[in-house]
Amino acid sequence: MFFAASLALPLVWFIARFIVNRKRSDIRYAPGPSAKSASWIWGHELEAFRGQALEVYSKWMYTYGPLFKINAAFFHNDIIVVGDHAAVQHIFADIFTYMKGPSLRPITANIVGKGVLWAEGEDHVFQRRLLSPAFTLESVKKMADVISECAEKVQCLFTWLEWKFDQGKTFAGFLGPVVIRAFPSIVSLSLKSQNNTAGLSTAQIIDNISTFIMAGHETTGGALNFALMELARSSRVQQKLRREVQQFRDALSYDAIQKLEYLDAVTKEVLRLHPSVPHTERVAMRDDIIPLATPIRMRNGTVLTSFKVQKGQVFHIPLMTMNTNPKVWGEDAGEFQPERWLTPNAIRPSNELPHGWSNMVTFTDGPRLCIGYRLALFEFKVILATLSRSLEFHSTDATVNRKDILTLQPVVDGKCGVLPLRLTLASHT
Ligand SMILES: *[C@@H]1O[C@H](CO)[C@@H](O)[C@H](O)[C@H]1NC(C)=O
Ligand SMILES: *[C@@H]1O[C@H](CO)[C@@H](O)[C@H](O)[C@H]1NC(C)=O
Numbered sequence: 201m202f203f204a205a206s207l208a209l210p211l212v213w214f215i216a217r218f219i220v221n222r223k224r225s226d227i228r229y230a231p232g233p234s235a236k237s238a239s240w241i242w243g244h245e246l247e248a249f250r251g252q253a254l255e256v257y258s259k260w261m262y263t264y265g266p267l268f269k270i271n272a273a274f275f276h277n278d279i280i281v282v283g284d285h286a287a288v289q290h291i292f293a294d295i296f297t298y299m300k301g302p303s304l305r306p307i308t309a310n311i312v313g314k315g316v317l318w319a320e321g322e323d324h325v326f327q328r329r330l331l332s333p334a335f336t337l338e339s340v341k342k343m344a345d346v347i348s349e350c351a352e353k354v355q356c357l358f359t360w361l362e363w364k365f366d367q368g369k370t371f372a373g374f375l376g377p378v379v380i381r382a383f384p385s386i387v388s389l390s391l392k393s394q395n396n397t398a399g400l401s402t403a404q405i406i407d408n409i410s411t412f413i414m415a416g417h418e419t420t421g422g423a424l425n426f427a428l429m430e431l432a433r434s435s436r437v438q439q440k441l442r443r444e445v446q447q448f449r450d451a452l453s454y455d456a457i458q459k460l461e462y463l464d465a466v467t468k469e470v471l472r473l474h475p476s477v478p479h480t481e482r483v484a485m486r487d488d489i490i491p492l493a494t495p496i497r498m499r500n501g502t503v504l505t506s507f508k509v510q511k512g513q514v515f516h517i518p519l520m521t522m523n524t525n526p527k528v529w530g531e532d533a534g535e536f537q538p539e540r541w542l543t544p545n546a547i548r549p550s551n552e553l554p555h556g557w558s559n560m561v562t563f564t565d566g567p568r569l570c571i572g573y574r575l576a577l578f579e580f581k582v583i584l585a586t587l588s589r590s591l592e593f594h595s596t597d598a599t600v601n602r603k604d605i606l607t608l609q610p611v612v613d614g615k616c617g618v619l620p621l622r623l624t625l626a627s628h629t
């Protein structure tokens with residue numbers, strides 16, 4: 201008797217919890233790919249990972265709308281994939297309710313240490329406050345001179361290597377990361393320009409260095425790779441960009457760079473199509489109601505304008521999908537068209553686009569908006585300007601696949617991080 205009761209009680213509790221939980225969350229009737237199409241062990245997660253970066257999420261978002269659920273691997277509760285602008289803005293704005301997923305945190309800790317990318321809540325606010333003086337507009341302008349000097353050295357190097365490039369060599373390597381390695385890291389820059397590292401232990405400094413190498417160099421280098429790929433594919437864009445940057449023969453100062461309109465449009469277009477971090481994850485730390493910019497039709501026919509979630513809910517936020525959704529950016533959303541940023545009304549008003557830098561979620565948004573975005577943009581632009589005024593980029597016939605491996609990586613012939621490119625010296629006009 202006692203034995204039976206001890207079995208029955210947990211069962212009753214389990215069923216009661218299930219019923220109560222169902223009321224606390226709207227996930228039950230959320231749209232999404234059929235559970236039958238999911239693998240027993242991997243849920244829908246393997247299918248999403250197998251394709252090109254974010255391709256499957258983009259397809260599903262087109263089919264099911266900007267909020268849908270998928271089956272998680274290892275029998276975890278269903279995951280919500282959310283690209284609705286209001287919902288994502290809400291999630292990014294509240295760093296105390298929405299924290300990085302437990303699946304992402306150990307990986308982040310391993311790769312970049314327990315730094316500002318890893319920290320949550322109060323710890324994150326504290327670290328961010330200590331680091332932010334290094335990333336203000338003023339600080340970036342101070343660093344800009346050092347960066348421009350490096351860019352000039354790189355350009356000298358190219359002239360020096362003229363005879364090599366003249367042969368039209370194919371570079372099977374990452375030109376972006378190689379060039380960016382010639383640049384000082386944010387750590388050495390900020391150590392030089394101010395003393396905001398006082399009182400940190402060696403371990404803390406090492407943690408911070410790996411954060412900035414990973415978050416700064418790796419991502420900017422990757423984005424440069426894709427920029428060169430796009431320029432190689434479009435000689436029209438490449439020539440237009442070269443004409444603009446060749447007008448500036450002096451050092452590319454911070455203010456000079458800001459004046460280059462077409463360079464800015466090319467930069468935005470590269471970061472829209474090839475965000476260095478293609479998706480991110482969050483977990484709800486308490487029950488919440490998430491606002492929706494676009495109402496969603498549930499499987500039971502109800503239309504919801506906000507969505508109830510319960511504590512522990514995992515979210516995938518497909519940044520790349522949000523940047524390239526044809527329902528938001530138009531039918532040519534997947535094409536490299538820098539002109540869209542310069543043509544009046546070519547993109548929708550900002551309240552109909554995602555919330556974030558230039559209406560994209562490339563740097564995410566809210567209190568965790570990439571702390572180094574100004575520096576990253578400047579570095580990206582200086583290097584792209586320097587490279588494209590001296591060199592011409594030509595496509596090879598290699599097929600470039602893109603994979604989401606925490607950061608966006610080109611994959612050619614099964615090799616990761618390799619992007620073949622043919623270079624020749626550009627003629628000066
Ligand atoms: C349909 O689903 C919504 C959202 O979970 C819920 O509020 C509503 O009560 C459901 N309607 C029916 C008839 O089950
Ligand atoms: C970096 O510095 C902060 C303080 O600025 C410290 O709390 C943290 O542990 C250090 N590590 C990383 C990676 O940020």
Ligand SMILES: *[C@@H]1O[C@H](CO)[C@@H](O)[C@H](O)[C@H]1NC(C)=O
Nearest residue numbers: 333392393394395396397398
């Ligand atoms: C460095 O710290 C000292 C004392 O802590 C302060 O007086 C000085 O202004 C700081 N320098 C910079 C560049 O912030």
